[in-house]
Amino acid sequence: MELKLDVLKKMVRSIATTAPHEIGCDECFNEIDRFVELELQGKKPAEAMPLVQAHLDRCMNCREEYEALLDAIKACQ
Amino acid sequence: MPERTNAEWLADLRGPENQQAITDLRVVLIRGLSYSLSTRLRGDIDTLVEDFAQEALLKILNNLDTFRGESKLTTWAQKIAVRVAYSELRRKRWQDISIQDLYPEDSGIDYTPAVLTDPGANPEMSVTQRNILEMVLRLIQEKLTEKQRQAMIIVMSGGLPLEEAARQMGTNRNALYKLIHDARKRLKEEIEAEGLSADDLLAAFGSI
Numbered sequence: 001m002e003l004k005l006d007v008l009k010k011m012v013r014s015i016a017t018t019a020p021h022e023i024g025c026d027e028c029f030n031e032i033d034r035f036v037e038l039e040l041q042g043k044k045p046a047e048a049m050p051l052v053q054a055h056l057d058r059c060m061n062c063r064e065e066y067e068a069l070l071d072a073i074k075a076c077q
Numbered sequence: 078m079p080e081r082t083n084a085e086w087l088a089d090l091r092g093p094e095n096q097q098a099i100t101d102l103r104v105v106l107i108r109g110l111s112y113s114l115s116t117r118l119r120g121d122i123d124t125l126v127e128d129f130a131q132e133a134l135l136k137i138l139n140n141l142d143t144f145r146g147e148s149k150l151t152t153w154a155q156k157i158a159v160r161v162a163y164s165e166l167r168r169k170r171w172q173d174i175s176i177q178d179l180y181p182e183d184s185g186i187d188y189t190p191a192v193l194t195d196p197g198a199n200p201e202m203s204v205t206q207r208n209i210l211e212m213v214l215r216l217i218q219e220k221l222t223e224k225q226r227q228a229m230i231i232v233m234s235g236g237l238p239l240e241e242a243a244r245q246m247g248t249n250r251n252a253l254y255k256l257i258h259d260a261r262k263r264l265k266e267e268i269e270a271e272g273l274s275a276d277d278l279l280a281a282f283g284s285i
């Protein structure tokens with residue numbers, strides 16, 4: 001089994017940017033409603049909650065749900 | 078629909094006559110899901126959305142005690158509905174692709190891409206880049222557990238979303254994220270022990 005070159009490069013970047021402490025999907029889920037509300041109020045959630053932002057940058061499943069939640073709340077405003 | 082504060086929502090949903098509050102909350106969930114799914118799915122999604130909303134409502138009512146009041150109750154409820162919907166959609170979309178197909182379980186496999194073994198291939202790759210890639214490959218093979226290696230390769234190859242890979246591995250998405258985080262930390266330490274910093278790696282591969 002051969003790893004594709006672009007996957008290997010992605011791994012190198014991902015290793016290089018690894019932080020000693022990162023939150024997982026559960027902690028992200030706990031915080032994401034507050035994160036989304038800050039965003040909709042025009043406050044900067046990435047600054048207030050950098051660990052959540054870092055998780056969203058790395059975890060495509062949590063990012064997908066975060067974007068869906070933003071959409072869902074906009075639809076109800 | 079009446080505007081409710083969080084306290085009013087909680088009182089109404091917990092009260093003996095909670096039918097109206099449940100109906101109101103269902104309307105919110107359906108409106109939100111319909112909108113967010115309409116941009117992602119084609120065709121008639123009404124039945125699907127109603128099923129997701131119903132499943133989410135049960136979860137919400139069973140978990141009212143865990144609501145911490147840090148957001149609007151409706152935002153919290155919508156977050157649960159989104160999780161229900163997307164988990165189910167992912168499972169349906171990916172369940173036929175098995176981990177065994179993506180990652181043949183056989184220790185001692187050589188993951189080296191052909192371009193690294195063939196000196197004529199990829200002439201534009203620098204010696205530094207080639208050395209880093211060979212080092213990382215070696216460390217992946219030598220320093221990670223089989224489980225860490227499998228998880229990292231499957232998820233980073235994009236073969237399966239984290240959640241579905243976790244389901245098939247008999248774990249959950251949070252645990253799998255943590256497993257891969259441990260693997261990344263281990264590799265970073267080993268690379269640093271061999272004299273390269275994170276900045277060196279980014280300098281070599283920063284602009285992929």
Ligand SMILES: [Zn+2]
Pocket residue numbers: 024025026028055059060061062063254
């Ligand atoms: Zn996540």
